[in-house]
Amino acid sequence: MRPISLVAVIITLLIALICQLFPWVGQGVILRPDFMLVVILYWLLRAPNLCNVGTAWIAGILVDLATGSLLGQHALSFTLTAYIGLSYQRRLVLFNPWQLAGYVFGLLIFERLLMLFLKLFEGNDYPGWTYFLPVFSGLILWQLMILMFGALTRPKTR
Amino acid sequence: MLKGVHQKLEPQQTPAFFVRGASPFSRMVFFCALSITMMAIDARLNYLSQIRQGFIAALHPLEMVANAPSNWVRDINRYFSVHNQLVQENYALKQQAFEHRVRLQRLSTIEAENTHLRSLLNGDIPIQPKAILGEISHTGRDPFSLVVVVNRGSQHNVKAGQAVADSKGVIGQITRVFPFSSEVTLITDKELSIPIQIERNQLRAIAFGEGNNTLDIPYLPANVDIKVGDKLVTSGIDGIYPAGLAVAKVTKILQNPESPFAKIISTPVAEVSNHLQLLILELPQAKESVPTTKPVEVKNKPVIEKKSADTSADTSSNSSAQPSSQTATPKNKAKPNAPN
Known part of the structure; x- marks a missing residue:
């Protein structure tokens, strides 16, 4: 794993924010991945010295402000997801790519469920199963991040 | 002598292999408490709307960057729209304008009659509402709330509470106003x-x-x-x-x-x-x-x-x-x- 500079983290987060602000229409709104969450999770698991729970919170606040939802909703769900992600961070080196993908899938599902809970608490209706589609597009984005910035798992030496 | 060495070494004895500052757990607890407090403040009180407005204004350049590709696509589409199509559209619009003009003539007489009748009955004269033309810049990013964002804001004298309509009927109401855009629920x-x-x-x-x-x-x-x-x-x-x-x-x-x-x-x-x-x-x-x-x-x-x-x-x-x-x-x- 090559070392990561803080500049790369900040630039990718900025790009993720722009993608979040992109005017999605039609099916795109349903399918669009949670850019900020996937990027923040990647850096959190890849370079925990540069990115921690606090960074996830700031990313969540930015998403809250951008989407116009209740201030703190995304921040809360991002913080909790980041914490759970971090608690297994040192063991991820031993995972194979499939296990890692499963781990990230679990984290994304957890965040969606938490967000759904908060939204239902606020008084919204259950939006249907398509609400969970961003988890799958998020996994694709996750693989894209790995392609661009390197895998988390140990490379095969044999 | 030995004691002195020990004292020198002492600060290094804390394990420095994984420097993470405060533990993730304490950070998690702190930030969760912070977000729950902010949610409560945002839901019940209105202190944070100013911060939100300021942030949206600061975000405007980023938003323009994000909107640029779709705007380009639209412009290119407009540029290459077929001549024949434009002629047809022009014809249809002219016809429509003519029909509307005929109908408007009747409307003005009826309106005059209505004001006259109302004045006879000492009633209020209905006010003709003015309107600002806006354009939808994007739909809401939150799948839970039904909002669209238009490109007119407090800089264009838009106020929260104004009704929004299109040529067919009522669309909704302005609920949040930012400097260069506003949110229509x-x-x-x-x-x-x-x-x-x-x-x-x-x-x-x-x-x-x-x-x-x-x-x-x-x-x-x-x-x-x-x-x-x-x-x-x-x-x-x-x-x-x-x-x-x-x-x-x-x-x-x-x-x-x-x-x-x-x-x-x-x-x-x-x-x-x-x-x-x-x-x-x-x-x-x-x-x-x-x-x-x-x-x-x-x-x-x-x-x-x-x-x-x-x-x-x-x-x-x-x-x-x-x-x-x-x-x-x-x-x-x-x-x-x-x-x-």
Whole structure:
């Protein structure tokens, strides 16, 4: 794993924010991945010295402000997801790519469920199963991040 | 001597292999508490709206960057639109303009007659609302709330609470205003209600958004005189929506033998998803000013005014069937199946 500079983290987060602000229409709104969450999770698991729970919170606040939802909703769900992600961070080196993908899938599902809970608490209706589609597009984005910035798992030496 | 070395080494003895500052757990607890506090403040108090506005203004350049690709695509499409198509469109528009002009002639005579009759009866002369033309810049990014964002903001004198319509009918109401953009909550949003009138028999009622592209008219008795296909128009007694704008068409009436109320479902006539231009109508000046800093209050406004109008002027038995204690608090809207 090559070392990561803080500049790369900040630039990718900025790009993720722009993608979040992109005017999605039609099916795109349903399918669009949670850019900020996937990027923040990647850096959190890849370079925990540069990115921690606090960074996830700031990313969540930015998403809250951008989407116009209740201030703190995304921040809360991002913080909790980041914490759970971090608690297994040192063991991820031993995972194979499939296990890692499963781990990230679990984290994304957890965040969606938490967000759904908060939204239902606020008084919204259950939006249907398509609400969970961003988890799958998020996994694709996750693989894209790995392609661009390197895998988390140990490379095969044999 | 040995002790001295030990003292020198002492600060290094804390393990420095994984420097992480505060432990993730304590950070998690701190930030969770912070976000829950912010949610509570944002939901109950209005201190954070200023911060939000400032942030949205700061985000404007980023938003322009994000919007650029789709704008380019649109411009390129416009540039390459076929000549034949333009000619056809021009022809159709000219025809439409001609028809409208003919109709407008009749309208002006009728309007003059109406003002004259009203002045004879010492009535108020209806005010013609002014409007600002806006363009939808994007739909809401939150799948839970039905909003669109338009490219007109406080710099263009847009205020929270203004009604928004397109050529077919009412779209919704401005709920948040930012310097260069503002948020329009659609009438189908669960938070919004709109005072309406059945065009056929002038029956007054309130329509509530259902959150799934339909409107619900609760608290009307099962034998109410509403048919499928009836047109709903704004009644204009709320002081926000001008009277007579088309709102929706009744599409379904469900009769539930266990409930004393009819379940009336209607679909909006405005076509939000079909075009970009919309009109932001000015608030009528005659009524008292609407608080601009509290969007939630503005949402509640039509209903409260409807209630007072009901108690003062309503003599028809049909529309007084609405339980007033429930209409006053649309936040905890009771479903028609659950009378108080």
